[in-house]
Amino acid sequence: MTEIVEQQNPNSQQQNIREIDLDPAALQTLNHSKSVRSNSVRTSKYRWYTFVPLNLFEQFTKKLANLYFLIIMFMQMITVISISNGQPAMAPPLIIVVLISMIKDAYEDYKRHQEDKGENEAFAQVYSALTSQFEPKQWRNITVGDIVRVGENQFFSRHDNAQLIGASR
Amino acid sequence: MERISSSADMIMLNSSEPQGSFHVETKNLDGETNLKQKLVAKDLVEPFSTDKAFDSVRGVLNIEHPNNRIYKFDGNFNQSKVNGGVIPLSNDNVALRGMSLRNTEHVTGIVAYTGHDSKIQMNSADSVYKVSNISKQTNKQIMLVFMIQIICSMIGSAVGSTWMVANVDEASYLSFNKDDAWNTNWFLLFIQKTGTWILIFTNFVPISLIVTLEIVKYWQGSFMSMDVNMYD
Numbered sequence: 548m549t550e551i552v553e554q555q556n557p558n559s560q561q562q563n564i565r566e567i568d569l570d571p572a573a574l575q576t577l578n579h580s581k582s583v584r585s586n587s588v589r590t591s592k593y594r595w596y597t598f599v600p601l602n603l604f605e606q607f608t609k610k611l612a613n614l615y616f617l618i619i620m621f622m623q624m625i626t627v628i629s630i631s632n633g634q635p636a637m638a639p640p641l642i643i644v645v646l647i648s649m650i651k652d653a654y655e656d657y658k659r660h661q662e663d664k665g666e667n668e669a670f671a672q673v674y675s676a677l678t679s680q681f682e683p684k685q686w687r688n689i690t691v692g693d694i695v696r697v698g699e700n701q702f703f704s705r706h707d708n709a710q711l712i713g714a715s716r
Numbered sequence: 717m718e719r720i721s722s723s724a725d726m727i728m729l730n731s732s733e734p735q736g737s738f739h740v741e742t743k744n745l746d747g748e749t750n751l752k753q754k755l756v757a758k759d760l761v762e763p764f765s766t767d768k769a770f771d772s773v774r775g776v777l778n779i780e781h782p783n784n785r786i787y788k789f790d791g792n793f794n795q796s797k798v799n800g801g802v803i804p805l806s807n808d809n810v811a812l813r814g815m816s817l818r819n820t821e822h823v824t825g826i827v828a829y830t831g832h833d834s835k836i837q838m839n840s841a842d843s844v845y846k847v848s849n850i851s852k853q854t855n856k857q858i859m860l861v862f863m864i865q866i867i868c869s870m871i872g873s874a875v876g877s878t879w880m881v882a883n884v885d886e887a888s889y890l891s892f893n894k895d896d897a898w899n900t901n902w903f904l905l906f907i908q909k910t911g912t913w914i915l916i917f918t919n920f921v922p923i924s925l926i927v928t929l930e931i932v933k934y935w936q937g938s939f940m941s942m943d944v945n946m947y948d
Contacts, residue, residue: 567777567828586724586830588837609847611855612926615862619918627898628911640923648930671723674770674824681767686723691827694770697720697811698732698822 567691571676574692587667587687591659593652602652606645616641672696721816725834726825727777727793728756728809729764736761738823744814745786745836751818754811757793759803764824773826774798779805782829784838786812812836854929858921865920869913870906876913877905 567577577583593601607614620637623629667687674694675682681696689695721744731738736756743749756764763769775798779791789807796802811817811825813834831837881902884892892899898908940946 563781565777565779565781565828567779569773569775569777569826584831584833586827588831590840610851610926611858612921612923615858615921616923619915622911622915625911627908628915630912630915637918637923644923644927644930647927651934669723674767676771679768679771689724689827689830691830693724693827694729694773694824695723695726695827696822696824697722697726697817698820 569692574690578690578692583691585687586689588663590663591656593656598653598656602649603645606648610648613641613645616644722811722813722825724827724831725810725812725829727779727791727805727828728754728811728823728825729760729770729773730824731756732821732823738811738820739818740811740815741818742786742812742815744816745812745839754808756823757803757805757809759801760793760809763800770824775800777805777826777828779828782833782835782838784835786835786839848933850929850933854926861920865914865917866910868917869910872913872916873906873909876909877902880905 565582568574607617616637620635620641623631623635623637624633626633667685669686670683671686671689672681672695673684673689674680674696684693722740728736728738730736736758738754738756739751740754741749741751775793775795777791777793780789787807789805789810791805793803793805810828811823813829814836817823829835881900884894884900894900898904
């Protein structure tokens with residue numbers, strides 16, 4: 548036994564070990580520390596406030612055609628060389644093309660948001676020391692040290708099961 | 717058959733089956749559809765055989781830092797402070813987020829890694845802006861066409877400027893202001909006319925082609941996701 552204890556604590560390896568003290572107070576401290584992450588996951592790419600700038604940036608850097616037409620549009624606004632009387636004649640088609648791509652990207656990310664939401668808000672059975680039984684708890688609220696039962700359970704409603712099946716796809 | 721999946725990476729304490737064994741399917745993690753047998757660590761089967769034991773689970777779990785290795789796990793459950801032993805834990809004793817429980821009524825475990833610390837999340841790359849081969853190729857073609865366009869513009873502009881410098885006196889009907897350097901200096905004329913010619917040749921790169929390409933790609937993509945034979 549002492550051998551194993553010694554193996555756990557050489558200085559070189561200490562950083563590679565996650566220590567979880569199951570004492571309730573210690574668990575609370577651990578779960579409020581920066582070393583563990585919440586069980587809520589995000590696979591979506593954009594947040595609502597990063598969508599417009601980030602998506603525009605990507606559309607004009609990853610698709611050369613868009614950048615080309617943007618440059619042409621600005622050139623059209625220089626009066627000495629303009630053949631469209633200084634009007635940005637390229638603007639309407641460019642805006643339409645960019646908008647359509649934007650809507651497509653937004654829809655795809657919306658589906659990812661929905662999937663994340665379904666997973667984060669699904670219910671799991673977590674043991675409660677207060678009531679001495681398993682109680683439903685949303686996935687996003689599960690923390691390190693929780694005792695979780697996976698499987699058929701009388702407390703599972705049909706709805707919860709359906710959500711879990713959806714999330715496990 | 718019921719499909720219930722694990723919500724986080726857990727170290728198993730209890731299973732409804734004999735000897736603490738249970739089966740999982742790991743399709744979401746490694747794509748394998750066969751059932752894998754896992755077990756509760758031998759020394760934990762007896763202490764956690766009843767739900768009452770969950771009331772006071774004490775001890776220290778010494779486990780690896782979050783990592784993406786789904787087939788390897790090292791750690792131990794140190795109960796020496798509460799009159800227990802040190803129980804070694806291996807990959808057989810953990811259920812990972814994304815695994816589904818099969819042929820087993822229920823299992824119970826203690827959460828070790830949550831959310832983005834879990835192995836399935838450590839394995840998934842950030843979602844990136846996808847660029848298809850065809851759009852990479854389109855980008856190359858656009859570069860090439862743009863070069864040709866510039867060359868054509870410069871030829872047109874050179875011819876135009878030369879004519880302008882030579883004929884600005886005779887072409888009074890065009891009413892150019894001869895005092896303006898932009899109308900008489902060859903180099904200034906060249907720059908100005910190159911810009912104009914680029915605008916004239918704008919449709920060397922057809923905007924409609926790009927739109928058509930996008931629509932076709934989307935359409936073919938939706939055919940692929942509608943394909944019944946793609947699902948099992």
